[in-house]
Amino acid sequence: MTTTQKQKKQIHLAAHFPGVNNTTVWSDPAAGSHIDFESFVRFAQTAERAKFDFLFLAEGLRLREQNGQIYDLDVVGRPDTLTVLAAIAGVTERLGLAGTINSTFNEPYEIARQFASLDHLSDGRAAWNVVTSWDEFTGENFRRGGFLPKEKRYLRAKEFLAATWALFDSWRGDEIVADKESGVFLADPDAGRFDVTSDQFDIHGRFSVPRSPQTRPVILQAGDSEEGREFAASSADAIFTRHGTLDAGRAFYADVKGRLARYGRSPADLLILPAATFVLGDTDAEAQEKADAVRHQQVSGQTAIKFLEQLWNRDLSDHDPDGPLPAVDPLVGEHTIARGRASVRMYTDPVATARQWRELAEAKQLSTRELIIEVTGRQSFIGTAAKVADALDEFVQTDASDGFVLVPHITPGGLDEFADTVVPLLQERGSFRTEYEGTTLREHLGLGDARPPADAIPGVDTVRGAQT
Amino acid sequence: MSAPHNPVHLAVALDGAGWHPAAWREPAARPTELFSARYWTDLAQEAERGLLDLLTIEDTLGLQSSNPRRPDDRTDQVRGRLDAVLIACRVAPVTSHIGLVPTAVATHTEPFHASKAIATLDYASTGRAGVRIRVSGREDEAALFGRRTFGAFEPDAADGGALTALFDEAADYVEVVRRLWDSWEDDAEIRDAATGRFVDREKLHYIDFEGAEFSVRGPSITPRPPQGQPIVAALAHRDVAYRLVGRSADLGFVTPADAADARAILAEVRVEQAAAGRAEETVHVLGDVVVFLDADASAAAERKARLDALLGRELVSDATVFVGTPAELADLVLEWREAGLAGVRLRPGGLPHDLEQITRGLVPELQRRGAFRTAYEADTLRGLLGLARPANRYAAA
Known part of the structure; x- marks a missing residue:
């Protein structure tokens, strides 16, 4: 590699294990188990072979329901996040291991213990996607039920994260001497001491896990709202987005990177990673044809009706998916049709959205199903490997992102073609690593050792650990 | 013969550098590696070479303490540990036959999380x-x-005091964990392209548990694990804990002083088992023993004396402390087997030394006496323990 190539902005790639959304095509003959450990081994080893930064797992703590019944059209069921990541650590060596963990139905001491343990057991590869929820529906599976008012969910998430930081930082890293001769195991009788008092938490004692290789797991966040962007700017190492176009991506990128200075952070301290789907073909036309076929697999007539109900907030089970959109307007008010699904929150003005959909359907002469195919998650990158590599690189080199979280639509082999054809092209361009240079995920992501103090998170000011 | 008619079940209990508080100072000890994956995979693979039924991994929520009631500020003993369930998961892909039984604390934690975590360990x-x-x-x-x-x-406290409530909560916890394991029938995933349905929701079940400390709706987010019901174990020293074993467990670890005591304890457990309506179910009871082993009995005694000197007193344990040769330990194991126990859970005084004495000394000795397997005869922990895969409580007969 020449020096010039070395200086080129590097793409970061993550692999999202296909989840419980309609984007995952379970009916394809190539689709394997979503729960057997072999599928996770296969998927993780492909990502590692392709030198990906990390593997990503989503999470939901209650099976989704629609019309009062468990939703049965998509993949249902998944493993526990932290345990499956610990097992994957045993079949990989360098791949980062990122898990989604909810800050509402967990407690900071236990989660800090588990992430610090995962970081030790993987030699520094742990990452945590911090999410929040408040709903009574999910709460029915937990001790406290729906205890958290909606308006406090960000407060709890921030205080939760700050509390775990106090715990992670409570060991300096030099306490374990283990000198057999003198009999001194611990240099400091106070190692791990912490004391956290905040609106949500009042905890103290000594943390039981010594400092892990990364000290704290890499912190990932999603969230497009003003509050979400500010939370990420203050505390995250990477942020997930859904901005699919170059222009939207650049605007988001500039906005979020511009917020970092006020927290004493530099633009390189927070990576912007949009979710991306892809369909590859030998020719662009073939790829487009495959993409259309995949979209039809992802959105059956039944699935289209379910999507419709999520916006309309009504039972539309008698509606014909091959006919026009319903004439009746969405029901405004508390959402009662779909439960356990975060995406329904996007529809802030359902009547206006329905009007847009009607106009689009009319202009393009689309049936209900075709309309849903059009407005929900078209693939981000479609074409030959060369075309997709070009497009990905352009995105990153023009500051629309720092990389991507790739979401294949087939388990577990959906990443294979990308790994075999697109990754080598990105490597040829000098935009993507050919070997891992470091051992920890923090090193893969080019993140420094700077750790924002817990009280840098807006709204958090009463957290303290012995060492901070 | 790979599976003797009346085999002894052997478990090893892993904890830090071993069960003697000074064990980390032994020449063979690896105290700086206690927080590495390598340390735990080495121990698990050694236990598996010895064909042991299972290993357990100790855990507590807080930092270790020499005082059972409150923290201490000692700096001369091992402090700090990794989450036992995650250690077991890390070890799972690099072992193939041995059962993995980490400790989980039922107080303060969520049964919903524990159920899917152990199901995932099973996968x-x-x-x-x-x-x-x-x-x-x-x-x-x-x-x-x-x-x-x-x-x-x-x-x-003679009446169990606050312990009774904690153990009652633990029994509720196990009930929730078990119902959630069954909340998916084995054939719930149908992938029926004709109707577009991935699951048959008639085969997913709400568990609707309501107890004093929590209520849980279900179903689990994780499908029924390979064993159907993974093994539930508990360590028991007294009545309230024998009741938990009798009500909730497949496997009890007890701490008899001798064979007569083992008989008495076993009788108490069986009474609790019957009281819980489980008289017909198999509940294996293993006796815990802390072991210091060497081929030469005097070497074991010297080592134990050296460790006690470093500790400044003789080792005190809830379990019987055995110091001697693997052959002498085999005598004790078979004597306790005669008393009705299904086998023993051995707590190595020092790691890895006493584990290697178990796998390379005790195991061949028991094999010579026709009392222990010479090859793994099953692929699952239930199989090794002679337990069938249970029917799902929610499945229509």
């Missing part, structure tokens, strides 16, 4: 998962969570 180990359930009554551990307060912990 990652293709059917070798178990969990040893324990309670925490300590004020300092409650403060780590800040959600409940406990009065002073009196573990020896």
Whole structure:
């Protein structure tokens, strides 16, 4: 590699294990188990072979329901996040291991213990996607039920994260001497001491896990709202987005990177990673044809009706998916049709959205199903490997992102073609690593050792650990 | 013969550098590696070479303490540990037959999380998962969570005191964990392209548990694990804990002083088992023994004396402390087997030394006496323990 190539902005790639959304095509003959450990081994080893930064797992703590019944059209069921990541650590060596963990139905001491343990057991590869929820529906599976008012969910998430930081930082890293001769195991009788008092938490004692290789797991966040962007700017190492176009991506990128200075952070301290789907073909036309076929697999007539109900907030089970959109307007008010699904929150003005959909359907002469195919998650990158590599690189080199979280639509082999054809092209361009240079995920992501103090998170000011 | 008619079940209990508080100072000890994956995979693979039924991994929520009721500020003993369930998962893909039974604390934690975590361990180990359930009554551990307060912990109170409530909660916890394992029928995933349905929702079940400390709706987010029901274990020293074993466990670890005591304890467990309506079910009871082993009995005694000198007193344990040769230990194991126990859970005084004495000394000795397997005869922990895969409580007969 020449020096010039070395200086080129590097793409970061993550692999999202296909989840419980309609984007995952379970009916394809190539689709394997979503729960057997072999599928996770296969998927993780492909990502590692392709030198990906990390593997990503989503999470939901209650099976989704629609019309009062468990939703049965998509993949249902998944493993526990932290345990499956610990097992994957045993079949990989360098791949980062990122898990989604909810800050509402967990407690900071236990989660800090588990992430610090995962970081030790993987030699520094742990990452945590911090999410929040408040709903009574999910709460029915937990001790406290729906205890958290909606308006406090960000407060709890921030205080939760700050509390775990106090715990992670409570060991300096030099306490374990283990000198057999003198009999001194611990240099400091106070190692791990912490004391956290905040609106949500009042905890103290000594943390039981010594400092892990990364000290704290890499912190990932999603969230497009003003509050979400500010939370990420203050505390995250990477942020997930859904901005699919170059222009939207650049605007988001500039906005979020511009917020970092006020927290004493530099633009390189927070990576912007949009979710991306892809369909590859030998020719662009073939790829487009495959993409259309995949979209039809992802959105059956039944699935289209379910999507419709999520916006309309009504039972539309008698509606014909091959006919026009319903004439009746969405029901405004508390959402009662779909439960356990975060995406329904996007529809802030359902009547206006329905009007847009009607106009689009009319202009393009689309049936209900075709309309849903059009407005929900078209693939981000479609074409030959060369075309997709070009497009990905352009995105990153023009500051629309720092990389991507790739979401294949087939388990577990959906990443294979990308790994075999697109990754080598990105490597040829000098935009993507050919070997891992470091051992920890923090090193893969080019993140420094700077750790924002817990009280840098807006709204958090009463957290303290012995060492901070 | 790979599976003797009346085999002894052997478990090893892993904890830090071993069960003697000074064990980390032994020449063979690896105290700086206690937080590495390598240390735990080495121990698990050694235990598996010895064809042991299972290994357990100790855990507590808080930092270790020499005082059972409150923290200490000692710096001369091992402090710090990794989450036992995650250690077991890390070890699962690099072992193939041995059962993996980490400790999980039922107090303060969520049964919903525990159920899917152990189910996932069962998937990652293709059917070798178990969990040893324990309670925490300590004020300092409650403060780590800040959600409940406990009065002073009196573990020896004659009526069980606050312990009774903690153990009742643990029994509820196990009930929830077990119902959630069954909340998916084995054939719930149908992938029916004709109707577009991935699951048959008639085969997913709400568990609707309501108890004093929690209610849980279900179903689990994780499908029924390979064993159907992974193994549930508990360590028991007294009545309230024998009741938990009798009500909830497949496997009990007890601490008899001798064979007569083993008989008496076993009788108590069987009474509790019958009282819980489980008289017909198999509940294996293993006797715990702390072991210091060497081919030469005097070498074992010297080593134990050296460790006691470093500790400044003789080792005190809840379990019988055995110092001697593997052959002498085999005598004790068979004597306890005669008394009705299904086998023993051995707590190595020092690691890895006493584990290697078990796998390379005790195991061949028991094999010579026709009392232990010479090859693994099953692929699952239930299989090794002679337990059938149970029917699903929610499935229509």
